[in-house]
Amino acid sequence: MRRLQYLVLFAVVCCGLAGGGSFAATDRFYRVVDGKADARTYNGYRRYNAGCNHCHGPDGIGSSFASSLVARPLGIEEFRRVVRNGRSSGGTSVMKGFGDDPNFAPYIDDIYAYLQARAEGALGRGRPQRLEP
Template identity: 40%
Template structure:
């Protein structure tokens, strides 16, 4: 069953007018990501982007996460929970062609940052695949 999302005009305008952060927080209570101007991101989210690049996820999911051989992560992260994401990436889904990344130390170490980056793309807060780190 697919969930429907409704965003009011007021909420949408608020998101555009101020720097975006994830609506759901992580266990520590901090936002998953921070993004300004659609492509300037916090240090952790930047690490997620670097992890994406180093694992060459774009070979299957496309350079803009919109899918190729593998599914669109823009769409999948609208429904995957953080735990489902971790399981899929670390254990793989060989029946679907998704390899396990549990042996990849960088992916295992930065799985939460990778999720934050992809969630920001899926949420529409990060508007382009290539990001730069916020200067603070």
């Protein structure tokens, strides 16, 4: 009987992981279901494309002068600090801070949600579809 219980538990876990395409774990800032993004993540996409993509490339993949934001994502606290205060690599690479910019400062977590979804493969390239509320 115990073997049957383990088999049932295994089947439930596998079906839960494989079917549904939902990325909504509690440690994630985003919620993506069947390729559709929640409002926060969708807004992050919009905000990212309003300013970040000019340096960090389309979809966060990086460019010749700014790093990828999806290949090696930062933790949320470091991301917030860098976006607010900026960063200098000590060389010629400099990112200005956006802590006083009303178009970005209030939306740092939204941008992070979008980039986290991209980094974890929950969202592909391009404009995501939006989940209906």
